[in-house]
Amino acid sequence: MFSDRLGATARAIQAHFDLILGKLDDLPVVHAMRHATNGGKRLRGFLVMEGARLHGVAPERAIWPATAIEALHAYSLVHDDLPCMDNDDMRRGQPTVHRKWDEATAVLAGDALQTLAFELVTCPEASPEPWVRADLALRLAQASGAQGMVLGQALDIAAETAERPLSLDDIARLQQGKTGALIEWAATAGAVLGQSDPAPLQRYARALGLAFQIADDLLDVTGDSAMVGKAVGKDAHAGKATFVSLLGLEAAQHRAAGLVEEACDSLAGYGAEAETLKEAARFVVTRAH
Template identity: 70%
Template sequence: MFETRLKEAATQVEAHLLAVMAPFGDLPVVGAMRYASAGGKRLRAFLVLESARLHGVDPQQAIWPATAIEAMHAYSLVHDDLPCMDDDDMRRGLPTTHIKWDECTAVLAGDALQTLAFECVSRNECHDDAAVRAELTVSLARAAGAQGMVLGQALDIAAETAPVPLTLQEITRLQAGKTGALIAWSATAGAVMGKADIEPLMRYSLDLGLAFQIADDILDVEGDAAKVGKAVGKDADAGKATFVSLLGLDGAKMRARDLVTDACDALSIYGKDADTLREAARFVISRDS
């Protein structure tokens, strides 16, 4: 069931992204936007659509925040790959956006994808209630900005020149922003749209986001670059502290499994209706890319 719904979410969001960008024309920056936002597992979009389904939200409305989070995620990857950040040449098995075009085009494409995300959640088609649209917009800004993803990236950059490696607590805080903030927004968006309590999905998503990052750290050690779609072993080569370097490979795997158990337990209020979200939590620590 999970794999089917994940593929359905990917197909729906891919089509919607292209439809939203269709009026933009064919400038190089628009081509770069389409290129950067294509492909990927679409896990964040799936979380939006699935949490919306749990709360009886119209799928025609839920597709807007699902598209928004994928645009936001794509922007973050474009900027993360730049020479001034992680300096990566490959993403999802293809040349990164600044390699395919150039740095200026990549920066502008990322900027445009970010603003597109805010447009998607603030449009009337997203929700009938302006207060809900406002909440989605404000919470997305917080998740993506200096209280969330950008904060995590800034802490990550600062750690590269820190006199001592980060502690486990510091890495957890860093990744709660860099990776976890957008995952948390995705998983709770449906509850916001349904005007329901977001707490169960928030607890689920915080554990899920941390498990996701631990799995990424494990892939950087054990992963196959051809399957992962980008270089592996970079953290170890750079001497960066990670969950694996601090907990060991077996310890990191155990911690990820414990987090998935906690994430699944947080969904008890939804009963069997949340089984697909439970499958998603198990998926994030079993993936090979």
Template identity: 65%
Template sequence: MTYRDALAAAADRVQACLLEELQGYAAQPVIEAMRYAVGGGKGLRGFLVLESAALHEIPQEQAIWAAAAIEAVHAYSLVHDDLPAMDDDSLRRGQLTVHVKWDDATAILAGDALQTLAFELLSRPTCSRDAEVRVDLVASMAKAAGAQGMVLGQAQDIAAETATAPYTLEQITELQANKTGALIRWSAEAGARLAKADPAPLTRYATALGLAFQIADDILDVEGDAATAGKALRKDADAGKATFVSLLGLEGAKSRARALVEEAEEALSAYGARAESLRQTARFVIAREK
């Protein structure tokens, strides 16, 4: 099985887990919107959970709940990010955004429900029989997704639109470490947390990976094809917002992304050949087309 096949298979398993979970819910537009929102996508965060869990000999039937939880949070963040009050996007993952297909209120509620579903999944004994592990997963995800992580990054991104001057490289790096990087770090650390192991090597790996991921996004925004990417491109440039490409230049951004991949791979040295799929993930994030 190729790396891309493995990534797609993991995405299918996580999506199936979420859809099965939602089967027992009442037939309401909000529930339909939740099902819609978790469809498609690369499933990168769920894949990182499953692979970091395998690295620590955590069985997949246990790790799947943490993988489903992070994908639920990621889906919620996209639903809300696409709203008119935020990025005002009409296309996501090659299909209409939730608020366009339904309405703003349904999108807000579907996002809220996906976020709370994530914490419910983490709190179950099927995620871990150890209550201390479950509390750690819940607490660390709350920090990664909230006002010390993703939400902070989103707020910083909104503030950049009305800033008197474009953000500096340091400011953009901090913004993206929060907006994109926080959930990626949690995903990579999850296996160690499930095993009560030291997450530090995976934290270093994911910190570099998350930044490389965002730089690759900025490069795609310049060089990519909207149909392939499944979303609108070049919005940041049109809005005059600073990006890694505008600050480093296209070739400088590509060079920085490659250096971060090397940094991510080096962080995995303690795991030897067992971490090869995570190394391939680092290479994938700067070679993807969407």
């Protein structure tokens, strides 16, 4: 059920991107936006759609914030891949935007995807209630900016030249911003759309986000670049402190499994309707890419 819904969500989001981006001018920056939004698991968009389903929100409304979070995530990857950041050549098994075009086009494509995310999340089609759309936009700004993802990225860059290695608490704080904040927004967006309490899904997302990052650290050690779709082994080569380097491989796997159980337990109030979200949590720590 989970894999079918994940695949269906990915196709729906891609179709929505095709519709939205198809209205833009035929320019290199738009081609770069299409390239950056092509492929991927669409896990964040899936969390939006599933959270919306749990709260009785129609898919034709939920698709707008689902596509928005994928646009914002794509922007973050385009900029993260730049030479001044992680300097990656491959993303999702394809050349990164700055390699396929150039750095200026990559910066502009990322900028355009970021602003597109806010355009999509504030569209009247997402909700008839202006305050709901405003709340979604405010939460997205907080999750993506200096209180969330950008903060995590800044802490990650600072750690590369820090005099002391990061502790487990430091890494958890860094990743709560860099990875966890957007996952938390995605998981709670459906409750916000449905004008319901987002707290249970927030607890789910916080455990899920940390498990996701531990799984990424594990993939960097055990994964194959052809399967993962990007370079692996970079953290160890750079001497970065990660959950794996501090805990060890087996303990990191155990920690991720415990977080998955914590995430699943937080959904108890939704009953059997939340089984797909539980499967999503299990998928996060068993995925090969």
